[in-house]
Amino acid sequence: MRCFTFCDFQLVPTFEEYAQILDMPIDKVIPYQHLDQYISMSTLVAIMRLPATDLEDSFICEDRKGFSLSFLAEYLHQLGEEKDWEVFMDVFALALFGIMLFPKTERFVDNAAISVYIAYTTRRESPVTAILADTYLALNSCNPKKKTRMTCCLPTLFVWLASRFEKRVFGIKCPVESVKQQRLGVKSKDEWSQYMAWQQRSQLVYQCAKFLNVPLIGTKGCLNYNPVLTQRQFGYPITGAPTSCCRTSFISI
């Protein structure tokens, strides 16, 4: 199990915190399932409201499937001028999914990100688990022996970190507003533990039916998730040592 260890306490980004940062519901929704990676032209036409012939040329750039940001930005400017806000919002959200939530390469909205977007809009599959899985996978790829490149949704990870230092955020619904312009400075150990608690919940996701590990499916792979060690993060004491089953990691890329 991977987590951030600071002296004598552990912290991990959890599903509940990410859902709160993103302000997306977690009750009564299904997590991202990674189904149907093939994106048909008719689905794209329905989102973008552009003729298929126009889309085909820009959908595949240099052997990769997806849209370049410059293409989407140009189209969005055009929609803004025409005041077609319905289509604008859909295309804008698609661009945000590709560039901010599921980045893969610079200034490019990848096929995988589009598939999460479609899963969210048509099948109501929550992208929160996918963002969390991608964050964990990116952290996992960090290796002291070689230089690594982290690709994950940075704003959520940063808000998650910055919200630890913000006393006011305790108990409020979403911490984004208060940490938006915040700059982190040097913090002492005492300050760290002071600001630890962020939200208190009566229910936590830490088991999948009878199984101790929760599977998380992202766009780049899947892994298990087990926040049993970090109950303290939510204001609960840890009652015993975790079993070896909880500590076994599973990663598939």
Add this chain to the structure above:
Amino acid sequence: MEFNMEPERTREAGNTKKKMRVKVLENDLADLRELGQKLREVQRTIFKNRYGNLLELLEVNVQIHAITALVQYMTIH
């Protein structure tokens, strides 16, 4: 960002970890921020209902140093 934890670290023998060199893929969000400004209050509310906090997250100033510093504290159990 730095954390004042040196005394504890040096006390534990063999805990001197090699620093991880991490490069972060940082997508330039300026274009999208500019486009986001086009949305008026009514549309922002509709967008928030549909897609959650994405507009607010777009305006977050991410400090890359904070992220790379955080990665140094990653441990495997």
